[in-house]
Amino acid sequence: KRKKKAQECRIYGQIGSSGRRQPRRRRWDEMTRRRPPMGHLLLLFPVVVISIWFTSAPLVSAHQFSVDGTVLELDDSNFDSAISAFDYVLVDFYAPWCGHCKRLAPELDVAAPMLAGLDHPIVIAKVNADKYTKLATKYEIDGFPTLKVFMHGIPTEYSGPRRADLLVRYLRKFVAPDVAVIESDSAIHNFVESAGTHFPVFIGFGVDESLIAEFAKKYKKKAWFSVAKGFSEDVMVRYDFDKVPALVSLHPSYKQQSVFYGPFEGEFLEDFIRQNQLPLTVPITYETLKQMGEDKRKIVVTIMEDEADESSLKLVKILKSAASANRDLVFAYVGVKQWQEFTETFDVNKKTKLPKMLIWDGNEEYYVVEGLEILDDENDQGSQVSRFLEAYREGKTVQKRVSGPSLIGFINSLIGIHTVYLIVFVVAIIMLIQHLTRRDDDAAYSRNISDSSSVSEDVRMEEYQSGDKED
Numbered sequence: 001k002r003k004k005k006a007q008e009c010r011i012y013g014q015i016g017s018s019g020r021r022q023p024r025r026r027r028w029d030e031m032t033r034r035r036p037p038m039g040h041l042l043l044l045f046p047v048v049v050i051s052i053w054f055t056s057a058p059l060v061s062a063h064q065f066s067v068d069g070t071v072l073e074l075d076d077s078n079f080d081s082a083i084s085a086f087d088y089v090l091v092d093f094y095a096p097w098c099g100h101c102k103r104l105a106p107e108l109d110v111a112a113p114m115l116a117g118l119d120h121p122i123v124i125a126k127v128n129a130d131k132y133t134k135l136a137t138k139y140e141i142d143g144f145p146t147l148k149v150f151m152h153g154i155p156t157e158y159s160g161p162r163r164a165d166l167l168v169r170y171l172r173k174f175v176a177p178d179v180a181v182i183e184s185d186s187a188i189h190n191f192v193e194s195a196g197t198h199f200p201v202f203i204g205f206g207v208d209e210s211l212i213a214e215f216a217k218k219y220k221k222k223a224w225f226s227v228a229k230g231f232s233e234d235v236m237v238r239y240d241f242d243k244v245p246a247l248v249s250l251h252p253s254y255k256q257q258s259v260f261y262g263p264f265e266g267e268f269l270e271d272f273i274r275q276n277q278l279p280l281t282v283p284i285t286y287e288t289l290k291q292m293g294e295d296k297r298k299i300v301v302t303i304m305e306d307e308a309d310e311s312s313l314k315l316v317k318i319l320k321s322a323a324s325a326n327r328d329l330v331f332a333y334v335g336v337k338q339w340q341e342f343t344e345t346f347d348v349n350k351k352t353k354l355p356k357m358l359i360w361d362g363n364e365e366y367y368v369v370e371g372l373e374i375l376d377d378e379n380d381q382g383s384q385v386s387r388f389l390e391a392y393r394e395g396k397t398v399q400k401r402v403s404g405p406s407l408i409g410f411i412n413s414l415i416g417i418h419t420v421y422l423i424v425f426v427v428a429i430i431m432l433i434q435h436l437t438r439r440d441d442d443a444a445y446s447r448n449i450s451d452s453s454s455v456s457e458d459v460r461m462e463e464y465q466s467g468d469k470e471d
Helices: 002-012 025-034 038-064 079-085 099-116 133-138 164-175 185-195 209-218 233-238 266-275 286-294 310-325 340-344 381-393 404-414 417-452 457-463
Strands: 072-074 088-094 123-128 146-151 154-157 180-182 201-205 224-228 246-251 256-260 281-283 299-304 330-335 356-360 365-368 398-401
Touching: 072 079, 079 088, 079 123, 088 099, 088 164, 099 123, 099 164, 146 164, 164 185, 180 185, 185 201, 185 224, 185 233, 201 209, 209 224, 209 266, 246 266, 256 266, 281 286, 281 310, 286 330, 299 310, 310 330, 310 381, 330 340, 356 381
Parallel strands: 072 123, 088 123, 180 224, 201 224, 281 330, 299 330
Antiparallel strands: 088 146, 146 154, 201 246, 246 256, 299 356, 356 365, 365 398
């Protein structure tokens, strides 16, 4: 009995005071609950490692590069990590043989420490796009140098100046507050001066900041926004407004301004901001064409012999007055002397009498008002412009398409030489492949003829199947 009792104690544990056995297995279960089996730990190990890696990845990326005012050299291996490590990066996609790239490089070296010293630093980096072609293809680089601003990883084409001091002033816009609050006449002057000439400037006088905050954020990449809470009558005279609230739009590079007195809600305010992204009259260049392409309005194009001559300058003033009264249209002008290839797309040649007016949709179609499209400089051109616009609004137009051959020249002027080289290279490869394929086919055909010459006609007929085809 004692032996049997001892055996039961070893198996089940001691009997408690209640008379029920206390299994020793309970202590083991408690231990297993406190310490998971090794198999479970092995299953958890990859999860822990991945969690640590994702947590530490940004730190690794951030410490891999430093904001010390030098231009970073990037390649396929570190490009993505650099872009993710910084909020703002200006990337120069260059080629070592490019003369323009060589002239730009020292300007970037000068600008880099100034941009790195901003409250929100902007890092300058460069990529040899001629060597790292995958990056060039990914970001659609078709000419050198190409500059792109990466804001929180999203690329935007840089179309600003390339001289160091002007480049810094231009890029400051991307890290500035959405709306600047100004409280004195001198602060207004300093704000306009520091904004530079590449972006339009909107100043709200007596306008609550909350009214323009939404649109300031929406158009942050395209314009400066501010509200003035303290100003004198001298400022009202200088910016040509006589009551508040008023929103003044300035185009420093064109020395143009407009005033909006309200209503300051909804589509009215946004229409004013959107329409004033461009000045009243726009000289047509490669850069302004891109801006007008983003605008949905039709374009009143005036083609003249030379933008710079005295008669053309007088006509531009007349166009400004017309533009003020017709804000649903964009008024643009171009000289044959300045951009002949572009003017030829509208059937302008040496025999065409100028100035000539037309309405362009920004794509392949334009409209003329026959009998009124030519502006006679010997008569009142203001009246002629008014009659042209009245006839257009009444639908008295003839629709035309831009000229084919001349359009090719226009497109070629917009396409980077790198793209042309790429197209030529691809065509050459295709022709080479076709040539080699044809030669292989000829050789195979010759071998077949040689081999088949020893086979009898009966055998050939026997081997022919109904499903076979002859090329």
